[in-house]
Every structure is written in C-alpha cells, then in structure tokens.
Amino acid sequence: MSQKAFQDYYPDEVAHCYGCGRLNEHGHQIKSYWEGEQAVATYTPKPYHTAIPGYVYGGLIASLIDCHSTGTAAAAAYRAEGRAMDTEPALRFVTASLHVDYLKPTPIDDPLELRARVKEIKGRKVVVTTELSAQGEVCARGEVVAVQVPEHMWARLMGRS
Secondary structure: OOOOOHHHHOOHHHOOOOOOOOOOOOOOOOOOEEEOOEEEEEEOOOHHHEOOOOEEOHHHHHHHHHHHHHHHHHHHHHHHHOOOOOOOOOOOEEEEEEEEEEOOOOEOOOOEEEEEEEEEEEOOEEEEEEEEEEOOEEEEEEEEEEEEOOHHHHHHHOOOO
16 A cells, blocks of 8 residues: 555654554554545454454454554544644544444454544544454444543653653
C-alpha cells in the first residue's frame, strides 16, 4: 500500500504503544487506513497468540480492536478539523473505555480484518465501533471511547513539565 498508515503519523514521543507503535519492535505494529468512511487494518496472528489450539487469544483481539479504534479516532479528528495528519498540533488519542463482545471463536490460521466506523465525535472524545473478522465472518465487535491526549501529558512527553 503506497499511502501512509494513521500510525505512521504519530510523533516519535507517542509511537511506542504495544499495539500500534511503529517504534515498538516487540509490538503488533498494526497499520490502519481509510477505505471510504471505514478504517481498515489487517493483522496475521502468530502461533504464540493461541488461546486453545487453532484459535486466537481474546487478549490479542481486544488489543487489536483497541489500537485500531484509537488510530481511527485520531484520523477522524483530523478529518473533522479539515487537517492533514502531518499538521501540528498533533492529535493523539488514548482509551477511556473498551468494550468487546466475542461472538465466535477466531481461527488463528488466517489474517484478521478490522473495520472501524466513527460513531460520534464530541469535543475531545471520539466513539469508534470496530468489527474483527476472520475468513469473512465477524468474530468480535468492540466499542472504544477514545479521548484526546491532554496537554499536560503532551508537555511531560515533550520534556516541558
């Protein structure tokens, strides 16, 4: 894919997340992109992401939904402001609430697809719903309330506290 992922725009100071940080060599490093009004990402689980043989561990599913949703929240906030994702000030979101419904066991042998939609943008809060599918079937649904990183946290991250 030639376009940059949402997560590729994160400033270095906030690009260490285990789920989506491009600077975390041990993390998932998921990559999310717009496809119309949906944000999409794919992730191929590793054998060590096993819950029971043949199926994905639920914690991985929650992590993928969480990070894909916060990335979508950031991209949606830029869109709502009519800004490119490489403009300042940077918009970065963290999770205020995560709810996941596990609908069926998720097979581990195929790539997982995440599709997110923005449900609401209100001030510094963005609500995102995400579906995780395997082999074309929805296996989990999640809703994330994401909040914009407060200024005092940015100041600390940037060494200005």
